[in-house]
Amino acid sequence: MARGTIVPTLLVLLLAVCCATSIVHGKEWIIGDNKGWRFGVSGWENGKRIQSGDVLVFKYNPSMHNVVQVGEGDYNSCTVSGSSMAYTSGNDHIQLARGGKAFFLCSIPGHCQRGMKIVVTA
């Protein structure tokens, strides 16, 4: 390979890797944008074209909040029944599987009622 072609070749490779990665992981959505996962965030999701394969990023203070994926009934009643796993890192990345709606809420008592809940259709 001639010396002059090495750098352009590397750039093309780098671009290909980046594009492939973004296709695999989909778009990243910071829930609540720069204010994060918080009271009153419910409704942030309205009108956004969130798709399966996209990644929801929940940013919050882990000493105050969490994220739990629940079923529709729990979502509507702000309860967590069954064995839903809580995400607690404060910077949770959750990739959406295909099919139907995904419901998320904060399970700390009273928080869901204060609008810490979102529902997305993937």
Ligand SMILES: [Cu+2]
């Ligand atoms: Cu909370």
